[in-house]
Amino acid sequence: MKKIFLVFFPAGAAAALYFWYFNNANSPFGSYFADRMGLAMAFGRLAGIIAMLGVMGQLLLVSRAGWLEPLFGLDRLTRRHHLAGLIIPLALLVHPPLVVWHHAMQTGNTFLAQYLAVLRWGDVLAAACGEFLIIAAVALSLPFARRRLSYEAWHNAHLGAYLGLALALGHQFSLGRDLSAELLYFAWVWYALLAFTAANVLWYRLQLPYRLYRKHRFAVDRTVMETADVMSVYIKGKELEAFPVEPGQFALLRFWAPGFRFQAHPFSFSAAGGGELRFSVKKLGDFTAALHAGLRPGTPVVIGGPHGVFTARRMVTGKALLVAGGIGITPLRAIAGRLAAEKKDCVLVYANRTRKDIVFEAELAELERSGSVRVRHVLSDEPSWAGEKGRVDADLLRRLVPDLAERDAFLCGPPPMMAALRRGLAGLGVPEKQIHYEQFSL
Numbered sequence: 467m468k469k470i471f472l473v474f475f476p477a478g479a480a481a482a483l484y485f486w487y488f489n490n491a492n493s494p495f496g497s498y499f500a501d502r503m504g505l506a507m508a509f510g511r512l513a514g515i516i517a518m519l520g521v522m523g524q525l526l527l528v529s530r531a532g533w534l535e536p537l538f539g540l541d542r543l544t545r546r547h548h549l550a551g552l553i554i555p556l557a558l559l560v561h562p563p564l565v566v567w568h569h570a571m572q573t574g575n576t577f578l579a580q581y582l583a584v585l586r587w588g589d590v591l592a593a594a595c596g597e598f599l600i601i602a603a604v605a606l607s608l609p610f611a612r613r614r615l616s617y618e619a620w621h622n623a624h625l626g627a628y629l630g631l632a633l634a635l636g637h638q639f640s641l642g643r644d645l646s647a648e649l650l651y652f653a654w655v656w657y658a659l660l661a662f663t664a665a666n667v668l669w670y671r672l673q674l675p676y677r678l679y680r681k682h683r684f685a686v687d688r689t690v691m692e693t694a695d696v697m698s699v700y701i702k703g704k705e706l707e708a709f710p711v712e713p714g715q716f717a718l719l720r721f722w723a724p725g726f727r728f729q730a731h732p733f734s735f736s737a738a739g740g741g742e743l744r745f746s747v748k749k750l751g752d753f754t755a756a757l758h759a760g761l762r763p764g765t766p767v768v769i770g771g772p773h774g775v776f777t778a779r780r781m782v783t784g785k786a787l788l789v790a791g792g793i794g795i796t797p798l799r800a801i802a803g804r805l806a807a808e809k810k811d812c813v814l815v816y817a818n819r820t821r822k823d824i825v826f827e828a829e830l831a832e833l834e835r836s837g838s839v840r841v842r843h844v845l846s847d848e849p850s851w852a853g854e855k856g857r858v859d860a861d862l863l864r865r866l867v868p869d870l871a872e873r874d875a876f877l878c879g880p881p882p883m884m885a886a887l888r889r890g891l892a893g894l895g896v897p898e899k900q901i902h903y904e905q906f907s908l
């Protein structure tokens with residue numbers, strides 16, 4: 467079934483493009499490929515079709531679909547979504563001028579006069595507003611704009627793109643020649659693609675988390691301060707053993723209480739399995755500070771997920787090297803627990819500034835006592851520390867873990883540390899398929 471879902475969209479998109487060609491070459495008015503005027507219309511339509519295929523593809527990439535996500539992981543899908551998004555504004559910017567140009571050649575109007583006339587046709591003004599909203603969402607996601615925006619502002623711009631899509635749909639149905647009754651095949655394919663996309667978004671993003679909630683009735687059991695700025699949230703619920711989470715995965719959490727319920731934030735499970743769920747949250751910005759200050763036991767939690775492929779299932783060797791920086795310990799704490807239970811050889815290198823920043827210090831010591839896990843703390847700003855001092859880099863790892871090329875490396879920490887380690891480990895001969903990483907950004 468998964469395979470059918472995987473080929474459905476590419477096959478549908480290919481069919482739509484074929485029928486675009488067929489319809490324009492065999493139109494009752496003659497081939498649109500015969501002269502400049504026809505070509506303008508044919509390629510104007512093509513740009514519209516590509517823009518819409520782009521939007522549908524984008525929605526599928528971030529639909530959190532269960533048939534797609536396990537292949538890549540939600541974070542990588544989200545990054546592909548960022549890249550692939552660029553095609554949409556390009557196609558959207560080409561579509562109206564070509565169609566207007568076609569009509570201007572037909573009527574003899576100037577381009578501007580024709581543009582203003584077309585704007586008054588059914589649903590075109592709404593579509594133009596929709597186009598503006600979609601292009602704005604893409605523009606605000608470009609790195610230089612994104613860096614200057616708060617997450618909430620960026621997220622609202624994306625919600626605006628959904629409105630833009632709704633506004634743009636109308637003119638396809640009222641004016642889109644390819645969707646007209648006599649060109650049935652294109653229309654069937656198109657409606658199937660629209661229905662497939664809508665069904666995936668509605669099911670995986672909206673319906674599934676609430677079904678899970680109805681089944682498990684997740685709620686905050688208690689909160690525990692791990693360090694001055696990291697708080698663990700223990701989750702209680704019904705049949706938690708049946709919740710299918712793998713250590714290393716994360717979930718999108720929506721706390722159902724005033725001030726929290728309109729935002730879903732991603733957090734890794736710092737303990738998962740055996741009927742216990744725990745997240746550990748570092749105070750970083752508005753939302754996490756509010757959680758530290760105001761999250762109360764009993765608060766219902768809607769859990770979207772679990773998501774992610776950063777799990778011990780990815781191991782291709784029998785031994786692991788886990789490297790954590792700061793709050794990046796959360797998924798690795800859960801993975802270390804699983805490896806300890808399976809008696810797998812595992813070294814955990816954990817970087818922090820000072821001893822007070824170490825999260826789960828006692829738990830990690832307990833894991834070490836279990837036998838198969840070795841923990842090495844590395845502190846960069848603790849002169850009296852008797853253990854490893856400085857920054858975690860490839861040289862330090864080679865010294866602490868001489869057999870690292872025979873291990874799967876799992877990395878989670880600040881982006882510069884991870885980028886340097888990925889390069890460094892590759893340089894030390896660790897094959898790419900043995901290097902796994904999780905980034906705390908979607």
Ligand SMILES: Cc1cc2nc3c(=O)[nH]c(=O)nc-3n(C[C@H](O)[C@H](O)[C@H](O)COP(=O)(O)OP(=O)(O)OC[C@H]3O[C@@H](n4cnc5c(N)ncnc54)[C@H](O)[C@@H]3O)c2cc1C
Pocket residue numbers: 541616617618716729730731732733734735746747748749750751752753754755793796797904905906907908
């Ligand atoms: C896969 C993954 C796993 C994570 N696991 C943990 C964890 O175990 N513990 C932990 O403390 N933190 C974790 N984070 C980071 C955590 O999601 C952010 O720190 C938190 O959302 C910040 O929210 P804020 O409003 O307090 O901070 P802000 O200052 O508003 O945001 C800081 C940054 O966090 C990101 N962010 C903010 N809101 C969201 C959102 N709703 N969805 C996605 N990203 C957002 C943005 O990149 C933003 O720039 C994880 C992130 C990801 C992507």
